[in-house]
Amino acid sequence: MSNYSKQKFLSPAELGGFIVLAILLFVVLPLSVDDFRLNLIGKYLSYSFVAMGLVLCWGYGGILSLGQGVFFGIGGYCMAMFLKLEASSVENTAIQSTPGIPDFMDWNQLTELPWFWEPFNSLGLSLIAVILVPGLFAFLIGLAMFKRRVGGVYFAIITQAVAAILTILIVGSQGMTGGINGITDLRTLLGWDIRTDEAKVILYFVCVTFVFICLFLCQFVLRSKLGRLLVAVRDTEERVRFSGYNVDNFKIFIFTFAAMLSAIGGALFTLQVGFMSPSFVGIVPSIEMVIFCAVGGRLSLLGAVYGALAVNFAKTTLSEAIPELWLFALGGMFIAVVSIFPNGLMGLYNTYISAPVNRFYHAAVRFINKDKPVETLSEPLSEPESESTLGAK
Amino acid sequence: MSNKDFVLSVEGLTVSFDGFKAVDDLSFYVEEGEIRVIIGPNGAGKTTVLDLICGRTKSTEGSIKFRGKDLSKMTEHEIVHAGVGRKFQNPSVYEDLTVFENFELSFPRGRSVFGALGFQRDAEVLKAIEETAEMVFLQEHLGMQADLLSHGQKQWLEIGMLLIQQPSLLMLDEPVAGMSVAERKKTAELLLKITKDRSVIVIEHDMNFVADIADRVTVLHQGKVLSEGSMDHVQKDPKVIEVYLGH
Amino acid sequence: MFDGYTGSELMAIFAMQGFAGLILFSVLVLMALGLAIIFGQMGVINMAHGEFMILGAYVTYLTSLFFETYLPGLSSIYFFVAIVLAFIAAASLGAFVEWALIRRLYKRPLDTLLATWGLSLILQQTYRSVFGAREKGVSLPDWMMGSIPVTDMVEIPINGIIVMVLTLLITLSVYFIMQRSQWGAKVRAVVQNRPMAAAVGINTSIVDRMTFALGCGIAGIAGSAFTMIGSTGPTSGQLYIVDTFMVVVFGGAANLMGTIASAFTISQAQTILEFFMSGSIAKVLTLGMIVVILMLRPQGLFTLKIRR
Numbered sequence: 001m002s003n004y005s006k007q008k009f010l011s012p013a014e015l016g017g018f019i020v021l022a023i024l025l026f027v028v029l030p031l032s033v034d035d036f037r038l039n040l041i042g043k044y045l046s047y048s049f050v051a052m053g054l055v056l057c058w059g060y061g062g063i064l065s066l067g068q069g070v071f072f073g074i075g076g077y078c079m080a081m082f083l084k085l086e087a088s089s090v091e092n093t094a095i096q097s098t099p100g101i102p103d104f105m106d107w108n109q110l111t112e113l114p115w116f117w118e119p120f121n122s123l124g125l126s127l128i129a130v131i132l133v134p135g136l137f138a139f140l141i142g143l144a145m146f147k148r149r150v151g152g153v154y155f156a157i158i159t160q161a162v163a164a165i166l167t168i169l170i171v172g173s174q175g176m177t178g179g180i181n182g183i184t185d186l187r188t189l190l191g192w193d194i195r196t197d198e199a200k201v202i203l204y205f206v207c208v209t210f211v212f213i214c215l216f217l218c219q220f221v222l223r224s225k226l227g228r229l230l231v232a233v234r235d236t237e238e239r240v241r242f243s244g245y246n247v248d249n250f251k252i253f254i255f256t257f258a259a260m261l262s263a264i265g266g267a268l269f270t271l272q273v274g275f276m277s278p279s280f281v282g283i284v285p286s287i288e289m290v291i292f293c294a295v296g297g298r299l300s301l302l303g304a305v306y307g308a309l310a311v312n313f314a315k316t317t318l319s320e321a322i323p324e325l326w327l328f329a330l331g332g333m334f335i336a337v338v339s340i341f342p343n344g345l346m347g348l349y350n351t352y353i354s355a356p357v358n359r360f361y362h363a364a365v366r367f368i369n370k371d372k373p374v375e376t377l378s379e380p381l382s383e384p385e386s387e388s389t390l391g392a393k
Numbered sequence: 394m395s396n397k398d399f400v401l402s403v404e405g406l407t408v409s410f411d412g413f414k415a416v417d418d419l420s421f422y423v424e425e426g427e428i429r430v431i432i433g434p435n436g437a438g439k440t441t442v443l444d445l446i447c448g449r450t451k452s453t454e455g456s457i458k459f460r461g462k463d464l465s466k467m468t469e470h471e472i473v474h475a476g477v478g479r480k481f482q483n484p485s486v487y488e489d490l491t492v493f494e495n496f497e498l499s500f501p502r503g504r505s506v507f508g509a510l511g512f513q514r515d516a517e518v519l520k521a522i523e524e525t526a527e528m529v530f531l532q533e534h535l536g537m538q539a540d541l542l543s544h545g546q547k548q549w550l551e552i553g554m555l556l557i558q559q560p561s562l563l564m565l566d567e568p569v570a571g572m573s574v575a576e577r578k579k580t581a582e583l584l585l586k587i588t589k590d591r592s593v594i595v596i597e598h599d600m601n602f603v604a605d606i607a608d609r610v611t612v613l614h615q616g617k618v619l620s621e622g623s624m625d626h627v628q629k630d631p632k633v634i635e636v637y638l639g640h
Numbered sequence: 641m642f643d644g645y646t647g648s649e650l651m652a653i654f655a656m657q658g659f660a661g662l663i664l665f666s667v668l669v670l671m672a673l674g675l676a677i678i679f680g681q682m683g684v685i686n687m688a689h690g691e692f693m694i695l696g697a698y699v700t701y702l703t704s705l706f707f708e709t710y711l712p713g714l715s716s717i718y719f720f721v722a723i724v725l726a727f728i729a730a731a732s733l734g735a736f737v738e739w740a741l742i743r744r745l746y747k748r749p750l751d752t753l754l755a756t757w758g759l760s761l762i763l764q765q766t767y768r769s770v771f772g773a774r775e776k777g778v779s780l781p782d783w784m785m786g787s788i789p790v791t792d793m794v795e796i797p798i799n800g801i802i803v804m805v806l807t808l809l810i811t812l813s814v815y816f817i818m819q820r821s822q823w824g825a826k827v828r829a830v831v832q833n834r835p836m837a838a839a840v841g842i843n844t845s846i847v848d849r850m851t852f853a854l855g856c857g858i859a860g861i862a863g864s865a866f867t868m869i870g871s872t873g874p875t876s877g878q879l880y881i882v883d884t885f886m887v888v889v890f891g892g893a894a895n896l897m898g899t900i901a902s903a904f905t906i907s908q909a910q911t912i913l914e915f916f917m918s919g920s921i922a923k924v925l926t927l928g929m930i931v932v933i934l935m936l937r938p939q940g941l942f943t944l945k946i947r948r
Contacts, residue, residue: 005493005514005519005522005535007514220510221510224509224510224511224512225497225498225503225509225510225512226506226509226510226512228487228490228494228497228498229498229509231487231489231490232487232489232490232498235487235488235489236485236486236487236488238449238481238485239481239485239486239487240498241469241470241473242447242449242469242473242478242479242481243473243498243499243554243558244470244473244474244501244504244558245470245504245509246468246470246504246505247470249505249506250506250509253506
């Protein structure tokens with residue numbers, strides 16, 4: 001079959017990228033940093049799920065959501081609710097006026113568990129809820145918005161309003177949600193203490209494993225015809241409609257998928273950090289999550305991981321050293337990723353490292369083979385990088 | 394006349410924007426296998442008529458019957474599924490994708506979300522794409538990114554993307570705009586070839602091209618039919634001469 | 641929620657809360673006016689709009705300090721000087737930002753949104769570094785403090801009336817600038833057909849910059865008005881930005897009357913609801929209502945044209 005129709009799950013360059021990332025996350029980092037830093041990296045990595053979702057939804061689909069913190073938060077809260085109930089056993093809470101319910105409920109004079117907390121007594125139901133509740137919520141928002149053809153900046157602003165609403169609701173209903181403090185003091189998962197250093201190392205590896213599972217899932221979506229349709233919708237939505245596709249459904253799908261990814265990140269965040277609070281839900285954290293994706297490169301899945309790591313690392317380092325500088329740096333990043341390098345770190349990598357190396361490789365191959373007939377030239381090292389051709393406009 | 398003789402019957406079609414009637418009580422009928430050309434001065438409502446048929450604009454009044462189905466109540470993709478294809482005035486192709494991928498996305502299979510996720514490039518798809526590419530003179534360019542094509546080639550690509558959907562009614566908005574003389578000739582041949590088993594509605598300004606392809610011509614003026622019949626007939630119609638040459 | 645109030649008490653509450661909402665309404669109208677000019681005429685979403693407002697608020701604060709220190713005799717009129725200065729400061733910053741950043745991003749609305757968000761963070765931190773994190777309050781001259789009794793239960797605050805009149809004047813002048821002046825004609829020409837406008841000799845980039853500066857300047861005036869209902873902190877602007885967007889999209893961008901009507905609806909709904917329930921729930925209800933309305937009418941409530 002001719003060349004143009006060939007399609008690999010991973011191009012050689014992408015495969016290389018995956019392997020490098022796997023070595024970095026599974027081997028190099030665990031061996032080179034202490035347990036505290038490793039836990040911090042695990043926390044950063046839980047943001048990379050949000051960034052991956054944004055790569056699909058915003059980078060490829062052109063749908064910018066400024067409310068991803070909503071789904072990250074709901075996922076995290078679902079996990080936290082289970083852990084909190086486990087921590088609030090009757091023995092642990094004997095001093096409360098109503099033993100057996102979470103402490104903040106007791107402080108707020110609640111005497112029994114609200115109905116929506118009941119399913120979170122079961123780990124199985126909780127894990128299902130982590131994915132399904134945010135997924136359903138995103139599906140409903142998507143259904144309402146995209147069927148009504150709300151898009152672009154209008155959609156972005158509405159997702160922002162949703163983030164504002166949810167934060168206010170969580171903070172406002174202190175007795176049922178823990179309010180502004182969130183759900184804290186999480187201890188064990190089915191009796192296994194998640195606060196020990198050993199547990200944190202194990203949870204780090206769980207998180208990294210999920211990173212790769214989700215990377216592969218996203219790669220599968222992008223490599224399918226749906227991935228190409230997303231690009232088509234982003235650039236020429238009307239043509240897609242007149243090719244016989246119900247574009248709204250595709251938008252709903254990718255928005256829901258991105259929300260579910262964020263939720264997985266949120267749940268892993270809760271497990272590793274040991275609490276969840278509205279400060280990860282609102283307008284500001286939600287829009288910060290966009291920068292993780294943008295810095296990594298809005299068209300690169302691997303970039304999403306590096307972006308989440310780099311921005312959060314910078315945030316921790318800078319806000320420890322010179323707190324005033326962090327907001328300047330963050331603001332500068334927002335401006336830079338749209339005006340100077342729209343394809344982020346991965347765009348820079350492709351332009352300044354990958355492409356020159358490729359050129360050098362081809363030049364070397366030509367030089368070595370210059371006496372041989374043209375037909376025997378070896379295959380190019382990599383396919384033309386999609387980043388350059390699918391560049392955001 | 395009964396509707397069954399026609400692929401498309403448009404009756405009493407009216408659409409108004411802010412009180413301005415862009416199309417006003419318009420009726421016309423297209424027969425099986427016919428090439429109908431719609432001409433008319435700027436602002437006559439030609440493109441709006443196509444927009445109405447393909448569901449891009451919703452009509453205020455009137456019906457659009459296509460093989461017994463009322464298109465005015467269907468969404469864009471349902472109309473495509475029913476067998477209506479539409480080419481836009483400015484070539485509208487997926488510029489960031491290759492010619493091959495442009496055809497692939499237009500191939501009528503895997504159009505649902507999960508259908509698209511599970512879509513495979515099997516022999517049937519490849520065969521259809523290669524045949525179509527050859528028909529629209531793009532077999533050499535399958536691997537090329539669409540935004541690198543010439544303007545005329547993009548027009549062909551868009552026509553090809555419609556053909557691969559196997560529509561029974563094809564609507565082309567200015568298919569030869571921006572084409573060289575040689576390209577126009579090829580396009581006219583192409584149109585004659587592809588209309589063997591389908592009906593076509595063409596909007597065009599180039600009168601030589603119209604004379605080459607049209608079975609019947611409908612002249613629109615201010616949202617209404619001014620004249621209808623053979624090219625010869627409408628060219629001699631005093632009302633048409635008045636509109637085009639008068640004032 | 642209306643339990644325990646008599647009919648006349650309810651009327652009085654609605655009236656009082658309504659007048660209390662006047663300043664919020666004025667701030668929202670001015671903010672939305674600026675945002676709508678920029679968004680409607682240029683398709684640019686300015687996420688830093690709240691920070692332009694806060695710039696106006698800080699300028700007002702500085703002006704009041706200046707008058708207190710050097711011109712105590714004239715301190716009763718400081719507010720009017722402050723308005724002019726706030727406009728000039730915010731408009732100049734706006735012109736600079738347009739030149740340095742926005743003009744590179746036309747036709748990329750989502751990117752503009754992110755870039756101006758970045759700008760808002762930088763401005764916030766600048767305010768924090770310059771003025772400190774503590775909120776600054778402005779003391780009003782005595783004659784603006786009182787209120788006019790209308791009935792034995794209803795009183796209208798004087799500063800509310802002043803801000804209201806001011807808002808009305810500004811809105812009217814914006815209307816005349818946009819619809820009646822030569823410059824407004826140029827702006828509209830650029831909106832409708834940029835290449836053609838350029839071809840007939842309109843300097844489109846100057847028009848863009850002036851439009852953006854005007855929008856930001858009006859936000860600066862909103863900041864002056866804002867000092868009457870709240871104290872000014874580095875992040876005060878952020879609290880208003882989502883509300884303002886809601887006003888703009890709710891009213892249908894580029895529609896002056898729609899903007900005013902929607903600012904009125906939103907500010908009144910919010911203040912009246914606030915009386916009966918907690919402020920946060922009132923906010924949730926208002927935001928939720930707007931989201932639902934936008935779902936039903938994505939083009940905004942007051943837009944009539946079918947635009948393609």
